[in-house]
Amino acid sequence: xxxxxxxxxxxxxxxxxxxxxxxxxxxxxxxxxxxxxxxxxxxxxxxxxxxxxxxxxxxxxxxxxxxxxxxxxxxxxxxxxxxxxxxxxxxxxxxxxxxxxxxxxxxxxxxxxxxxxxxxxxxxxxxxxxxxxxxxxxxxxxxxxxxxxxxxxxxxxxxxxxxxxxxxxxxxxxxxxxxxxxxxxxxxxxxxxxxxxxxxxxxxxxxxxxxxxxxxxxxxxxxxxxxxxxxxxxxxxxxxxxxxxxxxxxxxxxxxxxxxxxxxxxxxxxxxxxxxxxxxxxxxxxxxxxxxxxxxxxxxxxxxxxxxxxxxxxxxxxxxxxxxxxxxxxxxxxxxxxxxxxxxxxxxxxxxxxxxxxxxxxxxxxxxxxxxxxxxxxxxxxxxxxxxxxxxxxxxxxxxxxxxxxxxxxxxxxxxxxxxxxxxxxxxxxxxxxxxxxxxxxxxxxxxxxxxxxxxxxxxxxxxxxxxxxxxxxxxxxxxxxxxxxxxxxxxxxxxxxxxxxxxxxxxxxx
Amino acid sequence: xxxxxxxxxxxxxxxxxxxxxxxxxxxxxxxxxxxxxxxxxxxxxxxxxxxxxxxxxxxxxxxxxxxxxxxxxxxxxxxxxxxxxxxxxxxxxxxxxxxxxxxxxxxxxxxxxxxxxxxxxxxxxxxxxxxxxxxxxxxxxxxxxxxxxxxxxxxxxxxxxxxxxxxxxxxxxxxxxxxxxxxxxxxxxxxxxxxxxxxxxxxxxxxxxxxxxxxxxxxxxxxxxxxxxxxxxxxxxxxxxxxxxxxxxxxxxxxxxxxxxxxxxxxxxxxxxxxxxxxxxxxxxxxxxxxxxxxxxxxxxxxxxxxxxxxxxxxxxxxxxxxxxxxxxxxxxxxxxxxxxxxxxxxxxxxxxxxxxxxx
Numbered sequence: 001x002x003x004x005x006x007x008x009x010x011x012x013x014x015x016x017x018x019x020x021x022x023x024x025x026x027x028x029x030x031x032x033x034x035x036x037x038x039x040x041x042x043x044x045x046x047x048x049x050x051x052x053x054x055x056x057x058x059x060x061x062x063x064x065x066x067x068x069x070x071x072x073x074x075x076x077x078x079x080x081x082x083x084x085x086x087x088x089x090x091x092x093x094x095x096x097x098x099x100x101x102x103x104x105x106x107x108x109x110x111x112x113x114x115x116x117x118x119x120x121x122x123x124x125x126x127x128x129x130x131x132x133x134x135x136x137x138x139x140x141x142x143x144x145x146x147x148x149x150x151x152x153x154x155x156x157x158x159x160x161x162x163x164x165x166x167x168x169x170x171x172x173x174x175x176x177x178x179x180x181x182x183x184x185x186x187x188x189x190x191x192x193x194x195x196x197x198x199x200x201x202x203x204x205x206x207x208x209x210x211x212x213x214x215x216x217x218x219x220x221x222x223x224x225x226x227x228x229x230x231x232x233x234x235x236x237x238x239x240x241x242x243x244x245x246x247x248x249x250x251x252x253x254x255x256x257x258x259x260x261x262x263x264x265x266x267x268x269x270x271x272x273x274x275x276x277x278x279x280x281x282x283x284x285x286x287x288x289x290x291x292x293x294x295x296x297x298x299x300x301x302x303x304x305x306x307x308x309x310x311x312x313x314x315x316x317x318x319x320x321x322x323x324x325x326x327x328x329x330x331x332x333x334x335x336x337x338x339x340x341x342x343x344x345x346x347x348x349x350x351x352x353x354x355x356x357x358x359x360x361x362x363x364x365x366x367x368x369x370x371x372x373x374x375x376x377x378x379x380x381x382x383x384x385x386x387x388x389x390x391x392x393x394x395x396x397x398x399x400x401x402x403x404x405x406x407x408x409x410x411x412x413x414x415x416x417x418x419x420x421x422x423x424x425x426x427x428x429x430x431x432x433x434x435x436x437x438x439x440x441x442x443x444x445x446x447x448x449x450x451x452x453x454x455x456x457x458x459x460x461x462x463x464x465x466x467x468x469x470x471x472x473x474x475x476x477x478x479x480x481x482x483x484x485x486x487x488x489x490x491x492x493x494x495x496x497x498x499x500x501x502x503x504x505x506x507x508x509x510x511x
Numbered sequence: 512x513x514x515x516x517x518x519x520x521x522x523x524x525x526x527x528x529x530x531x532x533x534x535x536x537x538x539x540x541x542x543x544x545x546x547x548x549x550x551x552x553x554x555x556x557x558x559x560x561x562x563x564x565x566x567x568x569x570x571x572x573x574x575x576x577x578x579x580x581x582x583x584x585x586x587x588x589x590x591x592x593x594x595x596x597x598x599x600x601x602x603x604x605x606x607x608x609x610x611x612x613x614x615x616x617x618x619x620x621x622x623x624x625x626x627x628x629x630x631x632x633x634x635x636x637x638x639x640x641x642x643x644x645x646x647x648x649x650x651x652x653x654x655x656x657x658x659x660x661x662x663x664x665x666x667x668x669x670x671x672x673x674x675x676x677x678x679x680x681x682x683x684x685x686x687x688x689x690x691x692x693x694x695x696x697x698x699x700x701x702x703x704x705x706x707x708x709x710x711x712x713x714x715x716x717x718x719x720x721x722x723x724x725x726x727x728x729x730x731x732x733x734x735x736x737x738x739x740x741x742x743x744x745x746x747x748x749x750x751x752x753x754x755x756x757x758x759x760x761x762x763x764x765x766x767x768x769x770x771x772x773x774x775x776x777x778x779x780x781x782x783x784x785x786x787x788x789x790x791x792x793x794x795x796x797x798x799x800x801x802x803x804x805x806x807x808x809x810x811x812x813x814x815x816x817x818x819x820x821x822x823x824x825x826x827x828x829x830x831x832x833x834x835x836x837x838x839x840x841x842x843x844x845x846x847x848x849x850x851x852x853x854x855x856x857x858x859x860x861x862x863x864x865x866x867x868x869x870x871x
Contacts, residue, residue: 312738338740352738355731366728368740371721378720 003027004049004080004161004192009058011044015441018044020216021058028160031183031193033207033224035200035236037504038300038467041216042196046163049194050082051075081159083150085166085301089138095149096120096134102153123155124148127185130178144175151182162186163194168202169301170278180206198236198299200229200505214238229507230498237469237501262326263287264430264461265311265342270320272306279303279485281310283320286480286487288430288461293452295476296465296487298504303485304347304434304465311432311463312344313337324430338368343428345420345436347465349412353419356408360400361389363407363418369426392421397447413444420448424455431455431462437471449475469500483509518793521847523858525837527865532833537822546820548866554815555808561815563697567769569807571596571781573706574761576788576799577713578630578754583794584717585750586730591637591652592758593782594659598633599626599762601663603688604681604773605671607766611685618688622767623705623760630759631752633659638751642744648751656782664775671773680774690768702764707800709757714796726750758782787835806831 004026011019019041026032036042047053049060051069059066062078069075072082089098096116117134124131129148138146147167154162168176183193183206195207203210204224212219212235219235265288272281281303288294298304309315310322313332322329324340346352354363365371365385375381389403396417400410407418420436433452437445452475456462465482466472472479480489481503488503502508537544555565575592582589589595606625610618637655640646666672667679674682690700717723729736729746737743761781766773788806792798806827813827840846 314737333742334737335740335742344738346735346738351732352735355728355735358727358731362724362728365724366735366739371724374721378722380719380721380724382719 003063005061005064006045006049007059007061009045009048009055009060011048011053011055017216019048019055022213022216022218023058024211024218024221026161026192026194027209028192029187029190030208031187031195031206033195033197033203033210034213035197035203035210035232036213037198037236037469039215040213040236042213043165044216045213046082046165046194046196049075049161050080050163052082076157076159079158079160080163081154081157081161082163082165083147083154083167085169087146087150089146089149089153091139092137094135094137095131095141095152098138098149099134099153099156102157119156120152123152127151127155127182127189128178129182143170144172144178147171147175147179148182160190161192161194163196165196166198166301167195168197168199176202198505200232200236200502200507202506203232204229212236229505230502233501233505233507234498236505237497261290263289263323264325265463266321266323267310267317268321268323270310270317270322272310272315272317274306274485275315279306281306281485284487285320286463288463290429290459290461291456292477293456293462293464293475295472295479296463296482297469297472297479297500298465298467298482300467302482302504304482306485307482308344308347308432308434308465311337312342335368339372341369341429343367343369343423343426343431345423345431345433347434347438349416349419354407354415357406359404360393360398360407360410360418361385361403364389364392364422364425366422369428370422373426388425392418392425396421396451413440416440416444416448420451424451427455427458427460429460431460432465433462434465435467436464437468445471469497472500473497518842519855520853520858521841522791522793522838523855523862524841524853525834527858527862528837529830529833530865533826533830542820542822547816547822547826550816550819551809551812551826553812555812557815559694560697561811563694563699564811565804565808566703567698567700567807568810569803570700570703570706570768571761571765571778572784572788572806573710573800573803574764575758575782575785576792576803577710577796578757578761579785579789580792580794580796580799581713581717581757582750582754583789584730585726585746586733587747587750587754588649589634589637589652589751589754589758590649590786591634591655591755591782592761592785593778593780594652594656595630595633595755595758596762596765596778596782597656597659597663598629599759600766600773600777601659601666601671601762602626602629602759603763603766604684605666607684607688608682610688613687615687615691618685619690619701619767622684622688622763626759626763626766627756628759630762631756633759634751634755637755638748641751642748663773663777667774673772678774680772683771684767688767689771690764698769700768702768705764709760710796710800713757717796722749758785784831787831790835790838 005024007023009019009022022045034042034046044053048055051072051074061067067078069078096113099120100116120134129152131145131148131152132141138149141149151162167179171179186193197203207224209221209223211221212232214236267284267286270281270284274280279302284307286294306315310317313334313336316331324342350356355366358366375384386403392398393400393403398417398421399414407415410418424431431452436452437448440448452462464472464475479491479500480487481491481500483503483506488509491500499508534544537547554561556562575596578592578595579589602625603622606621610621613621633655637648637651640651641648667681671681673680690702692698692700717727725741726746726749728739728741729743733743770777784806788799788802791805792802809827809830813824816822816826817824
């Protein structure tokens with residue numbers, strides 16, 4: 001029964017110190033929660049344990065003996081397995097076949113299918129893992145079922161330490177209860193469960209001990225009973241002083257101004273179903289008015305993607321109403337939303353924002369608003385395109401060898417400038433900015449923030465969806481939290497940061 | 512907007528490598544390498560007539576190559592240019608029976624329109640299957656090729672068989688519907704000029720119109736295109752039917768310009784060679800023109816090699832295949848990283864050097 005320890009362990013990536021001299025002792029027979037925001041270093045720490053990364057310095061001890069893992073397979077040999085948030089199963093294989101693949105020595109030629117099925121069934125029964133017949137294809141399973149197969153896979157491979165990465169993110173409440181029952185049973189059998197999470201209620205429900213990470217550093221390791229949810233939220237988020245120059249303003253209401261323009265964007269009681277592995281949105285109500293930035297804070301995977309899909313017209317609300325500038329929308333398409341003046345700075349610029357094989361100037365043309373803004377008619381004028389590109393490169397300080405250079409040759413920050421230059425070039429009234437500064441250096445971040453504020457002052461409204469609380473507080477006039485598909489808030493005045501932290505981690509649902 | 516220098520370098524290296532492999536192969540077979548290459552050159556470009564033959568062979572490859580290239584720009588593999596070409600040819604032969612009385616200009620316009628439409632509709636089947644039933648276009652276009660082959664076979668044995676009833680082939684087109692030859696007796700016909708005009712049009716469409724930009728944007732990153740408000744499904748359909756129309760036109764022009772009739776084995780696989788043409792042409796219209804000429808020259812030259820040296824004209828296909836294989840090998844990431852260090856000028860010099868060595 002292994003006790004696992006990390007001692008003074010450090011891992012850096014170019015530009016960031018992801019794990020900074022962390023030491024924790026984990027004991028066999030406990031559920032140990034690793035708490036932290038996005039980017040706190042909890043996943044990196046667990047990847048060090050599971051053999052995906054190698055530490056820059058520090059040691060991993062198993063039962064007091066130092067170990068070095070060169071690969072996840074080496075970690076498995078020592079009994080450590082990570083169950084990833086995105087399952088590593090082959091959809092066209094059956095449950096039994098997927099489990100077989102994970103077994104050591106699976107390269108042997110003969111497969112005793114009967115014995116395998118027997119073993120899988122026994123293991124499943126022993127730990128209360130309800131699964132379909134081992135001959136069912138993975139593709140036919142629900143997300144919860146797939147997760148149970150992942151756990152079974154680890155158990156069948158004789159793992160004794162299970163690392164679960166945000167295991168409840170994609171589960172229904174009933175499935176969460178079931179998972180916790182399984183975890184408790186594993187604990188009784190002296191397994192060690194490491195639970196990566198940002199949801200404090202779950203920690204309280206299932207963890208014996210917990211460690212909080214913030215910006216790569218260990219904040220505390222303690223017994224769960226010795227702490228309170230409020231304290232944990234505070235420890236996770238840290239101190240967030242409000243910027244002195246700005247304060248949160250209440251939303252404009254109809255009585256405040258003489259002529260009340262309709263809100264730019266208005267969601268009333270909108271719900272949406274989940275795509276496979278996604279989040280269900282529940283009863284979202286949100287309005288956006290000119291000259292304001294509405295911040296939506298939250299840890300990744302709480303419905304941000306689904307909300308963006310609604311706002312961009314990819315996904316239809318199942319119920320509720322969606323208005324843009326006073327007009328109610330029914331069947332929406334991205335083309336229509338673009339026509340209505342909605343611009344998007346997407347979360348993933350390389351996948352969703354740019355065509356890497358095209359040139360900088362072509363990427364500056366890459367949305368229907370920009371295309372429509374060009375000279376009317378069917379044809380493109382290369383001189384206009386070039387001149388526009390040169391103007392944007394100059395105005396946004398995009399560092400590129402030439403407007404015709406492929407955008408893939410630019411640094412991340414400059415690629416983001418290309419996206420922002422394009423999206424804001426047509427002076428859209430509604431700007432949806434999703435993690436607009438993720439991965440940027442300080443100078444570039446500052447620049448993006450200034451640009452968003454400028455556009456806001458010019459009558460645009462911005463919905464800022466971000467996991468970065470500094471950014472949310474620095475820019476927003478009103479702040480909400482997105483937690484498990486529900487929009488909480490708005491957060492009021494001076495108690496802001498604490499309340500927001502508690503909302504994002506599920507401690508409280510109201511300000 | 513132009514092919515990257517590295518891809519030009521890899522093309523040149525592929526040509527060099529192919530020349531070396533062919534040289535080695537011929538040497539092993541005890542055949543004079545220099546006479547093969549000399550006759551290949553003479554057969555393709557020895558005199559005006561040979562040049563005209565090269566252009567004649569290049570013509571259907573240019574149309575179909577442009578078709579495959581257009582689809583590739585939208586991120587689609589049109590493996591069905593062969594079938595679309597056959598349908599275009601068949602439709603031309605069919606409509607030819609009814610337009611004998613018309614003026615020549617009108618008849619030719621009808622030939623163009625009918626063959627375009629036939630290819631358009633045939634590719635439209637694949638586009639429909641893709642949009643409505645999510646059928647992979649590689650599978651559907653490939654399968655439709657077989658349907659087209661048997662449709663031609665059935666037609667020339669049945670409803671469209673020549674009146675004389677002697678051979679399984681259609682009646683010849685009426686003279687009015689025949690494309691004029693510009694330098695008789697050479698077979699250089701008006702369709703070859705039309706092909707060049709179409710190449711220019713495709714270039715303008717792709718690189719100088721908003722519709723072409725939307726299509727290329729879709730091919731470059733469909734996810735980002737969707738986020739950008741581009742109706743990706745619509746672009747895919749447009750690219751597909753335009754591609755099919757170009758391939759259909761290839762069939763119509765071939766019937767009207769060269770064969771006058773449709774018969775089984777009407778196409779020696781133009782639609783498949785077109786895929787190689789589009790790849791060797793580096794997805795640029797100018798590149799496709801050059802690649803079609805190169806492939807046409809190989810075809811024309813290989814016939815001469817067969818006559819004089821006695822090496823089978825299959826040699827053309829072998830060279831084409833080796834070039835494409837090397838091109839594929841040189842497109843892999845690791846090799847691209849090496850190639851990016853080689854300058855275009857150096858590769859050109861190398862090519863000239865190897866050509867010189869081979870011919871001596």
